[in-house]
Structure formats: structure tokens, C-alpha cells
Amino acid sequence: MKSTIRDVAVMAGVSISTVSRVMNAPNSVVKHKREKVLEAIKALQYKPNGLARGLIYKKTNTLGVIIPDIQNPYYAGVIRGMEDASKALGYSIMICNTDRDEKRLFSYMQNLNEKRVDGILYTSDVVYPDFYEEIEAYRIPLVLVATHSLEYELPSVKINDEAAAYDAVKYLISLGHTSIGMISFELTDEIAGLPRYEGFQRALREYELEACVQQVAFAKHWHDDAYYAAERLLQQYPDITAIFTTSDEFAMGVLSYMHEKGIRVPEQMSVIGFDNIRMAQFTIPKLSTIAQPVYNMGYRAVEKLNALIKGEPDSTLREYLPHELIVRSSTGPQAARS
Amino acid sequence: MKSTIRDVAVMAGVSISTVSRVMNAPNSVVKHKREKVLEAIKALQYKPNGLARGLIYKKTNTLGVIIPDIQNPYYAGVIRGMEDASKALGYSIMICNTDRDEKRLFSYMQNLNEKRVDGILYTSDVVYPDFYEEIEAYRIPLVLVATHSLEYELPSVKINDEAAAYDAVKYLISLGHTSIGMISFELTDEIAGLPRYEGFQRALREYELEACVQQVAFAKHWHDDAYYAAERLLQQYPDITAIFTTSDEFAMGVLSYMHEKGIRVPEQMSVIGFDNIRMAQFTIPKLSTIAQPVYNMGYRAVEKLNALIKGEPDSTLREYLPHELIVRSSTGPQAARS
DNA sequence: AATTCCTTTGAAAAGCTTTTCGTGCACATT
DNA sequence: AATGTGCACGAAAAGCTTTTCAAAGGAATT
DSSP: OOOOHHHHHHHHTSOHHHHHHHHHOGGGSOHHHHHHHHHHHHHHTOOOOHHHHHHHHTOOSEEEEEESOTTSHHHHHHHHHHHHHHHHHTOEEEEEEOTTOHHHHHHHHHHHHHTTOSEEEEESSOOOHHHHHHHHHHTOOEEEESOOOSSSOOOEEEEOHHHHHHHHHHHHHHTTOOSEEEEEOOTTOTTTTHHHHHHHHHHHHHTTOGGGGGOEEEOOSSHHHHHHHHHHHHHHOTTOOEEEESSHHHHHHHHHHHHHHTOOTTTTOEEEEEEOOGGGGGSSSOOEEEEOOHHHHHHHHHHHHHHHHHTOOOSOSEEEEOOEEEOOSSOOOOOOOO | OOOOHHHHHHHHTSOHHHHHHHHHOGGGSOHHHHHHHHHHHHHHTOOOOHHHHHHHHTOOSEEEEEESOTTSHHHHHHHHHHHHHHHHHTOEEEEEEOTTOHHHHHHHHHHHHHTTOSEEEEESSOOOHHHHHHHHHHTOOEEEESOOOSSSOOOEEEEOHHHHHHHHHHHHHHTTOOSEEEEEOOTTOTTTTHHHHHHHHHHHHHTTOGGGGGOEEEOOSSHHHHHHHHHHHHHHOTTOOEEEESSHHHHHHHHHHHHHHTOOTTTTOEEEEEEOOGGGGGSSSOOEEEEOOHHHHHHHHHHHHHHHHHTOOOSOSEEEEOOEEEOOSSOOOOOOOO
16 A cells, blocks of 8 residues: 555654645744654655645646547657646646547547546647537637637647648749649648648649649548559649648658659659658658648647646737748659650 | 536535435436436536545556657557557556656656556666666556566566567578678667567577678667668678668668668668568568567557456466568568679 | 334545644743 | 744645445335
8 A cells, every 4th residue: 555644644753734744835844853754755655646636736737638640650749849848837648549539539538527637738630519519518728739720719739731731832833843733631621631722722823823723632641542642643644743742641652652653753753741750851762841840839739728727828829830841852843754 | 617526416406425326326316316416417517526536446547658759650559559458448548758768757657656547558668676666666556568577577568579580580581691780779778679689690690690690780769870870881791681670760761871872672682670660561662570569569568457457367477479570572582782 | 003124315434635723832022 | 920923733624526324214024
């Protein structure tokens, strides 16, 4: 059995209150008793029980993190940022991986609520009405990460996806490409899908390449999907010389496809990714991409959540962090294929 | 403020005990009261406070997971296994990322102890004496994952690293390679370092290739290290035609180096990795590797920890799960380099 | 009709800590 | 010497739930 404050009190020959004071306001206890108590604490390996403490303080110094797919390397960076910020602000974090399954999501929400976490970080997914109702009911502070909601008044931290996609495509155009394709998440995805497609469209329109607007193939969240999407895309539009993908994993699937078909990157085909995951520097060729400040997003989200919990004022409700174009070797000037 | 059991009791016009009974032993309450209570629970959105519960039951249904590097994709698979098993057994998990920093490790240990987690899963790192003392003092059940300790009596789940390395090298030998190199973790790493090097040695000795035994370059945990290690290795031993690396990340660094130097894989150089991370199927060329059953290791570790917590009997203390040789396209028959 | 037994319920304790309140004592002040 | 001030410390309440114990009431048995 673990020792309790009572055990310490008995051993040190003082009351429970005195032991508590030694830990929380040491100066209010005379020296010789204080030392006795500290000795007893050491001897018994006493550590205060966080549950009892949480019950009194009505807070647990714990944050819940909801993630759709922990195997996606994108989140590793976000989590690191969250972790470092949590550590700095005195929280620990509890990670819940939903696998994009609504049942799991709600089961985890209930769990976090029962555990009385001080706040929740919700990443990437769209905020559905029934989910919003749930968090409203729980009254737990919540910050959206890499997603936002225009419908509800929820604080969020993300990049400007539309602008980022625009920049990626504009860069391809600046290299001279005139037939550009896209491998995109489904447009029903209001975060990583539609806005990036809109950015793609805007860049094309701006440079009078409207013809390309329909050169899109859709994929789910895996390399394999992107591989086959690339296949479909090139079969339908064989003139394409550059592809904008909405994730680095997609880009890797595309690189894989090109390699197998003997299409050289970047000589015959430029490929640009999105996210700048750690692997992106080690693909062959190294991947040009749009960097999301994942670490900072995670870090900032925790700071924002902390402000919310403490009731401190915070900057804008919906916060947008800057993205960055990273040019490596998977993109190059336009040149006729074959 | 969140509603408490008392609020429910008042609203339903019964005592606290009755409300508790409705939740934990519904049949012991007469129907009309039960229904009133259920109504009140719904109306007030009442959810029992896990802290108070934990205080009584002396358990929190939470497991702590200690991970050295969450950005390493290897752990994503392990975590998924842990997650699924936890869900099945009624636990939630709390992930702590130590970044291989001892201070962080101890700070997290203390935190998990205060939070009164029911058990701890400790991955990958060697069990140092002062760490062992700490967990002994806490008396929290613990299972080692992807690591073990021969010195201490700690339950563990991992593969047989020596045998796995042996199999990888033997496979290279079977392809006809006679000058084989290795990119290894430091030999001070008692888990992923030394045993795999011993497997490398054993295979070479068995096939009378002792000369290769010293063809090793060491790297830390990142692609970059492996890139430079490959450079050093080939400068020193230019005859090498096959390289065994102790992680897929290393292998990717090596592939990157070969690509840059114009050395074709697998025609001029075979490369075999270790772990079979998700990315391994999408490198160029696709990576041959030793698959660790990461998901199963995570899953099994939680089952084992659960048995320990519940005091149920469990199979052997140190458990070894089977690895598997995965042949893709980064390995091929020996052929002279240029 | 009296006793026993069972069902249903509420009061209270326990689990561990923090904090408020009040007491007792030492010292200072007049 | 008597009153006042302040410090150190212990008792007890509070935080929320579960569970034990006891009581009350009704049904069943003799």
C-alpha cells in the first residue's frame, strides 16, 4: 500500500495539517517539526495523491488530446509542441486516438470528462453539430488545432489552408508549368479538402490556366490511395507536368508511382507536397512542400487553452499561423515529357 | 459548475445512496424512483466524477506510457496496439514523451505516480539502476516494451533482436553477398545496439565471412546520422555490396545517400532495414526489412500489464514475439559494383 | 395474531488531501 | 500584573462518490 499523509503525520508525531503545511507553506511550520516531517516523507516515500488533490482544487492539471490517426507522422510534430508547452505550463497530456471513428470519439470524450481534464485539444476534424453539443454540455474548455469552425465560436489554431495551397500552385506556375494536376482530400473535408482545392483554383484562375481546374483526383488518407489517384489522374490527363498533393504522404505515394512508371522526378514531373513531415527530407528525390508550423501550432494551442482555462485574455479567437514554401528537389522547371 | 450526485438526488427527491445505486445496481431500486433518478441524471447532464471514484476504488483505469521519441514512426504502431488493447480492457492511456532526457523521464514518472495510474508501459530504453529503484519505490506494476532487463525481474515484451539481425544478414548472404556492412546503433545500447550487432556477427561467422565483422558504422537515431554513417562506411570499405541497417529510418538515410552518389539500389547495393514502419512500403525502391510486430507488441504488453494489475497469472516473464523477414525491392543478388 | 424474513431506503463512514477556524501559548505592551 | 497581539498547530469540514449498517415497512409463515 502507498503511504498517506496520515502515515507521515503519525511517524513525525504531528497532525495531518502540519504535514500538509510543510508541503504547501513550509514557513508556517517551526523548523524542528518541519525537518521531522521531511524525514518521515522521505522514509515513507510519500507522494501526495493527485486524486484527492484534484477533488479539492477542482482541477487535474491534465489536458486531453484528440487525434484522428496517430500513425500519421503529421501529428507527431503537433504532439511534441503540445508536450513542450504542457510541460512548461504544468500540465500533462492524455492522448486519444480516434481512428476517425465517431463511436471512439464520443467514448473518449466521455472518458476525458469523467477524468475531469482541465481542457481538450481537438485536432484536424470538422466540428459536427452533435460533437459541439457534447462539448457544450461538458463545459470543458476546448481549442481546435489544425481545424476551425466558422459556424461555432470555438478558438482555433491553424494555418490558412487556402493561401498555402495557392502559394504551392503559384510556385509550380512560376516554374513554367501550364498543365498542373492535384491530388486532393475529398471536398467534403472542410479543412484539408475544400480550402486547398479553392487555393488551387484561385492560383490557376489568376494565371489563366482555368483548363486545369478539373485535373483533380481524390484520395483518402493513405499512400496507397495517392498511388492509384496518380494513376487515374495521368491516365485521364496525360499532359500534366506538375502535381500538387495535399499531404506529404500523398506525395510519397505519387513519387512511388512515378518511379515505377519510369517517369523521372523532377525532370519529367514536378511533385509538391503539403505538411513537411520529417520524412520529407529523405524521400527520393527530396520533397518540395508547404511547411505547416506543426510544432508551433501544438505549442500555441496549449497556450491558448491555458489562457482559456485560467480565464486570461487571449488574442483572436481564430488564429492563423504562417506557412512556408520549402523548395527541395522534387520540383523543377517545366519540360516536355517523353 | 458541473452537477454532482447531490444535485441529482435533490432533483429526484431521493437520497444520494439511491442515486448511486441506480448507477451501480439498478435492480435494487424500485422502478418509479429509478426512473425519476434517470430523468434527473439526463436533465442535469450528470456524469460521475472519476476523481472521487478513483479515490474509493483505489484505481484510475489509466495506464502511463513512456516513449523516448514520439516522432519516430516506430512507436506509432506500438501505441496503436496499446490503445486498442486498453480500450478492450477498459483503460485509457497517458502518453509521455521523454525525448531520451533523464530529467523528463523522472519528472514524468513522478507525475504518473501522483496521478495514481494503475500501471506503466516503458518502451525501448535500457533499465538503469536508478530508474529501477524509482519504480520499486512507487510499487506501480510495469511492463517493458521493445526492451527487457536481464538484471532485474521485470516483465517484458519484445522480439529476439539477435535472431532478427541474424536472419537479415543471413538473407543477404543467401543472395550471394560476401562483403556486407552494417549501420548500427551504438553498442552501448543494450537493446537495439549490441544484440543486433551480435546477430550480424553470428551470421557472418557461420558463413565464414569473418572479415566483414568490423565493417560497421555507428549512428544515432536520425536519418542524417545514417546518411553520414553510410558515407564513412563506404569510404572505408569500398567493396561493400550490401548493408544491414538497424532501423528503417537509417535505411532511408542510406537510400538517400546512394541516390545522391548515383549508386543504384538494389542493382549495385542491397539495403535492408529493420522495423517495417509504414513508410517502408513507399520508399524508393521499396524497402526490404525485418518486421517487428509492433502492433502486437503494444497489444500484448497491455494484456500483460493488465494481468499484473489484476494479479492474474500470466505466461513467461520475458516474452519474445516472432519477427518476420519482408522482402521488397531494396535487396537483390550480388553483382560487382562498377 | 405474532414472528420472521426480505426489500428498500437513508445516514454515515471511508477514501486522501487542503483549508478554515479556533485554541493555546509566548511574548510584548501598558 | 493584566491585557493585547500574533504565531504555531490541531480539529474538523469540504470535495464527491461508494458501501456498510441499520431501520422501517411489508409480505409471508406458523
